[in-house]
Amino acid sequence: xxxxxxxxxxxxxxxxxxxxxxxxxxxxxxxxxxxxxxxxxxxxxxxxxxxxxxxxxxxxxxxxxxxxxxxxxxxxxxxxxxxxxxxxxxxxxxxxxxxxxxxxxxxxxxxxxxxxxxxxxxxxxxxxxxxxxxxxxxxxxxxxxxxxxxxxxxxxxxxxxxxxxxxxxxxxxxxxxxxxxxxxxxxxxxxxxxxxxxxxxxxxxxxxxxxxxxxxxxxxxxxxxxxxxxxxxxxxxxxxxxxxxxxxxxxxxxxxxxxxxxxxxxxxxxxxxxxxxxxxxxxxxxxxxxxxxxxxxxxxxxxxxxxxxxxxxxxxxxxxxxxxxxxxxxxxxxxxxxxxxxxxxxxxxxxxxxxxxxxxxxxxxxxxxxxxxxxxxxxxxxxxxxxxxxxxxxxxxxxxxxxxxxxxxxxxxxxxxxxxxxxxx
Numbered sequence: 522x523x524x525x526x527x528x529x530x531x532x533x534x535x536x537x538x539x540x541x542x543x544x545x546x547x548x549x550x551x552x553x554x555x556x557x558x559x560x561x562x563x564x565x566x567x568x569x570x571x572x573x574x575x576x577x578x579x580x581x582x583x584x585x586x587x588x589x590x591x592x593x594x595x596x597x598x599x600x601x602x603x604x605x606x607x608x609x610x611x612x613x614x615x616x617x618x619x620x621x622x623x624x625x626x627x628x629x630x631x632x633x634x635x636x637x638x639x640x641x642x643x644x645x646x647x648x649x650x651x652x653x654x655x656x657x658x659x660x661x662x663x664x665x666x667x668x669x670x671x672x673x674x675x676x677x678x679x680x681x682x683x684x685x686x687x688x689x690x691x692x693x694x695x696x697x698x699x700x701x702x703x704x705x706x707x708x709x710x711x712x713x714x715x716x717x718x719x720x721x722x723x724x725x726x727x728x729x730x731x732x733x734x735x736x737x738x739x740x741x742x743x744x745x746x747x748x749x750x751x752x753x754x755x756x757x758x759x760x761x762x763x764x765x766x767x768x769x770x771x772x773x774x775x776x777x778x779x780x781x782x783x784x785x786x787x788x789x790x791x792x793x794x795x796x797x798x799x800x801x802x803x804x805x806x807x808x809x810x811x812x813x814x815x816x817x818x819x820x821x822x823x824x825x826x827x828x829x830x831x832x833x834x835x836x837x838x839x840x841x842x843x844x845x846x847x848x849x850x851x852x853x854x855x856x857x858x859x860x861x862x863x864x865x866x867x868x869x870x871x872x873x874x875x876x877x878x879x880x881x882x883x884x885x886x887x888x889x890x891x892x893x894x895x896x897x898x899x900x901x902x903x904x905x906x907x908x909x910x911x912x913x914x915x916x917x918x919x920x921x922x923x924x925x926x927x928x929x930x931x932x933x934x935x936x937x938x939x940x941x942x943x944x945x946x
Contacts, residue, residue, distance in 0.1 A: 545769040546748055560769035563761075564751045568797070571606070571756045572644060578604045579648060584707055587649040589634070589665075590657055591824040591847060592679060594696065594840045595757045596723050598653075600715035601703040606645045607755045608652070610634035611798030613911035615642065622667060628881045629910040630796055631660045638668050645755070646672075651706060653699065655679055657851045658884060675702045680845075683852050689845055696841040716836040720829045722758045727825040729766040734822055736773050737814040738869055741782035743773050746790075746813025747803055750820065755797065785812035786927045789871035791862065791892060793879045794819035799911055802877050805920050810927050815869040817861055818877075823847065826861065850884035858888070859895050866900050872930045873903040875923070880910045903929050 546561030563570070575585060584603040588595070598605040615636025616629060622639065623632055637643035646652075652674045654665040665674060677695050680688040700711050733752055736742050752769065754762050788811045795803060795818065803813055817823050827846055833839040848857035862874075874896045878885045889906050896904040905926045909915055 545772040546744065558765075560752065560765040560772070561748060563765045564753070567751070567754055570759070570761070571754060574756055574759055574761075575604055575606060575645060575648065584650040585645070585648050586703075587646055587652045589652070589661065590655040591819045592655045592657070592844055592849070593653045593677060594699075594844050596716060596719040596829065596840050597696070597700055597703060597711065599719035599722065599758055600711045601707055601709050602715075603650070603703070603707065605757055606649070608634060608637075608643065608646055608649075609794065609796040610637050610643075611796030611800075611911070612637075613913075615640055616911060623664065626881050627660050628658070628879045629912075630794070630799070630879055631658075631664050633796070633799075633911060635664050635668065638672075651675060651703075653677060657849060658882070660881070673706070675699060675706075679851065681851065681853060683845065683857070684854070689841070692845050693838060693841040696837060696844075700837065713836060716840070717831065719758075720831055720836060720840065724828040724831060725763065726757055726766075727828055729763065729770070730825050731822070732770055733766065733773070734815070734825075739778050740787070740870070741778040741780065741785070742812070742814065743776045743779050745782065745807055746788070746816070747800065747807055750795070750800065750803065750813075750816070753820070782812055785810055786930045787870060787872045788813045789862075789865060789869060789874045790816045790818065790821070790877060791874060792818055792877040792889070793882055793885050795877070796820065801911070801913060801916065802875075802907055802909065802919060805916060806875060806923055809920055809923050811875075811923065814871060815865050817858075817865055819849075822865065823861065850888045855888060859891070862892065862895060863900070866902070871902065872934070873905070873926055874900070875926070876904070876906045878906060878908045880908060903933070 545559055579585060584601075586598045586603045586605050587608040588598075588605055589608055593605070595605040609630055610633030611630070612633050613629070616632045617636070618639045619632040619636035623635055637646055641647055649672065652668065652672050654661070654669075654674055655677045656662050656679050665676065668674065677699060679695075680691045682688055703709070704711055730752065733749060736744065737746065737749060752766065788806055790803065790806070790813050806813055815822065824847065827843055829836070829843045830839040846857065848855055848861055850858070874892075876889050876892055878889060886908065893904045893906065896902050903926055905922060907919055907922070909919065
């Protein structure tokens, strides 16, 4: 089958770039242990791996701290000798239980997270000694009140106006209060040495993930966006994860771009985070001829673009500075997000932008107008906003809209190619 340009259509979604032995996603055998598995196989077991790690840490007397947002500095928790675990829910199955207490027209990420709480079906939440909650959206704040009735909780208050002269001072005080809370609750002392060690660990993790993401700048890249998204963990700083990141980097450095991915439409995805289990829209995009080369959201590049300054004289202030720069839609104005989109578009060369908004996520929904204007008028790229929840009921409708977007991209690509041919004739 050929497309309108007379070139073969991209390989169907069933084709996989994980076949060659040099791929980080295939060794031809099932993993027996962390040393024998490939990186893709290792991270496919991410939840069991994290559970084993957390249970072992608990037996050793380490404490577990659940976090709900990228604004919580994992460095502080690690410096306190505890284990930070992300608790954001990505399962549609827990939502009905949540709706017994929460309104149905609420963000699915909030409902899924709370549903795990009501069902007591998240072992990480059940073993947590403390939850750190961040005052991002109003829905989360009220959900925290309900969970806080039965779980120890510390609330981080975010400044809402990042450009105000006193905004950073407020945030720095909040980070200092979190440090004092961890020390008091866990009867420990967070030392400068401990902070610097945790900073080095987190900087290494961010660097490894950034280097993996850079392979998506190639055309074609050696892996899909879905495979890259899977290279993450709910727990930061696990040595075995670092080994797999290094192994993946080594394998990909010696691997050419996957020919099965040539000709696919290059997509930059923006908007809300895709918690583990909530990757449905990304899957639809890549099953219908797209290739997600970049995600600027909280489960993508946004939290790993910047490191904490390791040379600073004040490590606590440096930690506050790094997390203060996160461009979340709860901030007003959120101009930093637009700067990040400009940067990523220049580096990853997308051919269109798809914005994902969870239903009832008002901040991202309202901000989508500003993002669309940037994408279409400044970047000159086609834009599509997809508003959905965790239910698969609208998957067919989303697929039709994605395919229409890709037809537009291919038509523009053909017109450009014909224009270049005519000028050279």
